[in-house]
Amino acid sequence: MKILITGGAGFIGSNFVHYWLEKHPEDKITVLDKLTYAGNLENLEPVKDKISFIKVDICDEEAVEKAINGIDTIVHFAAESHVDRSITGPDEFIRTNILGTHVLLKAALKNGIKKFHHVSTDEVFGQIPLESNEQWTETSPYNPRSPYAASKAASDHLVRAYFTTYGLPITITNCSNNFGPYHFPEKFIPLAITNILEGKKIPLYKPGNQVRDWLHVKDHCRAIDLVLQGGKAGETYLVGSQHKEYTNLDVAKMICAFLGVSEDMMEFVGDRPGHDVKYAIDASKIKNELGWQPEFEFEQWLKATVDWYKQNQVWWKRIKSGEYQEYYQQQYSKK
Numbered sequence: 001m002k003i004l005i006t007g008g009a010g011f012i013g014s015n016f017v018h019y020w021l022e023k024h025p026e027d028k029i030t031v032l033d034k035l036t037y038a039g040n041l042e043n044l045e046p047v048k049d050k051i052s053f054i055k056v057d058i059c060d061e062e063a064v065e066k067a068i069n070g071i072d073t074i075v076h077f078a079a080e081s082h083v084d085r086s087i088t089g090p091d092e093f094i095r096t097n098i099l100g101t102h103v104l105l106k107a108a109l110k111n112g113i114k115k116f117h118h119v120s121t122d123e124v125f126g127q128i129p130l131e132s133n134e135q136w137t138e139t140s141p142y143n144p145r146s147p148y149a150a151s152k153a154a155s156d157h158l159v160r161a162y163f164t165t166y167g168l169p170i171t172i173t174n175c176s177n178n179f180g181p182y183h184f185p186e187k188f189i190p191l192a193i194t195n196i197l198e199g200k201k202i203p204l205y206k207p208g209n210q211v212r213d214w215l216h217v218k219d220h221c222r223a224i225d226l227v228l229q230g231g232k233a234g235e236t237y238l239v240g241s242q243h244k245e246y247t248n249l250d251v252a253k254m255i256c257a258f259l260g261v262s263e264d265m266m267e268f269v270g271d272r273p274g275h276d277v278k279y280a281i282d283a284s285k286i287k288n289e290l291g292w293q294p295e296f297e298f299e300q301w302l303k304a305t306v307d308w309y310k311q312n313q314v315w316w317k318r319i320k321s322g323e324y325q326e327y328y329q330q331q332y333s334k335k
């Protein structure tokens with residue numbers, strides 16, 4: 001397989017590159033990434049000699065067409081991904097997530113790509129009331145509530161339209177919140193861990209009772225692998241953990257306990273506008289049809305993630321200090 005991984009220098013994309021090289025070492029991987037503030041070549045440092053890397057914006061039609069030449073499979077992660085940033089600056093989300101996805105779809109169609117896998121989110125479905133036991137399925141109606149979720153929803157619709165209208169062999173996964181190594185420290189779990197390691201408090205959006213369906217990133221990578229191997233063209237698969245519910249407050253308390261600090265290290269801060277209170281996924285389809293199961297138990301892997309951040313302080317301190325920008329420029333000028 002000659003596989004193009006867009007957004008492969010980000011959190012999930014880089015985990016997917018590591019995963020794929022281990023499981024399918026015979027395949028040829030090209031990572032295409034613009035290296036925005038969230039893209040970090042250090043995430044690929046251990047495997048840099050085993051892959052090709054190209055610094056390209058997915059909105060750049062000419063560069064994307066060139067990159068796709070000789071590729072048979074695309075796994076599309078590249079996106080603006082942080083809800084809070086989409087609230088303060090939605091433009092880039094519309095550009096990358098909608099227009100950029102469309103550029104890729106056009107190029108994929110023109111170049112006869114055999115598989116186009118689109119990586120999406122459960123946030124396209126909106127929110128579930130806290131008191132409800134509802135879980136989303138593949139037929140749940142779309143109801144995005146943040147500019148991020150709306151831009152991902154639009155991209156999902158475009159991807160499906162390219163299957164229905166032009167027969168492009170697409171698949172989609174809508175996954176719940178991921179956590180694990182290389183998670184950018186603006187997102188809740190890595191922000192909480194690194195703040196404590198820096199002696200700062202965990203900022204909890206009031207009232208802290210919001211629920212996320214946390215899934216270890218390796219489980220997500222395995223789900224995408226199964227969809228690439230056995231998924232049916234045109235189909236969507238929901239991916240989520242279905243473990244017991246943890247509120248943000250529960251997660252923050254666990255992180256304090258793992259790091260041996262008092263719960264006084266949590267502080268409530270003003271809530272996010274339009275904050276979705278709860279996400280929950282019913283992953284029966286991918287379980288029944290493709291045999292996927294989450295392998296990673298939340299508390300055990302949260303502890304492992306805390307340990308990863310303890311052991312990789314250079315990685316996140318460079319990001320938090322802004323030094324990593326310089327690192328990218330240096331790295332890229334060498335290539």
Ligand code: NAD
Pocket residue numbers: 006007008009010011012013032033034035036037038039040056057058059076077078079080081082096100119120121122152174175176177178179184
């Ligand atoms: P991330 O922000 O860590 O990484 C995004 C990557 O995309 C970065 O490397 C960035 O440089 C690159 N990128 C951004 N704009 C680009 C552009 N215009 N051209 C080329 N590259 C560009 O994001 P992530 O958390 O790894 O998420 C990856 C994908 O998975 C996204 O599509 C996101 O919507 C989806 N997703 C994320 C989660 C989650 O919990 N993080 C859950 C479900 C789905």
Ligand code: TYD
Pocket residue numbers: 082083084177186187188189191203204205206210211212248
């Ligand atoms: P986040 O990691 O931004 O993911 P998403 O909003 O895409 O689910 O946030 C996860 C949860 O944590 C969400 O309910 C918002 C909350 N949160 C905080 O309480 N404090 C914070 O500083 C951040 C970034 C998030």
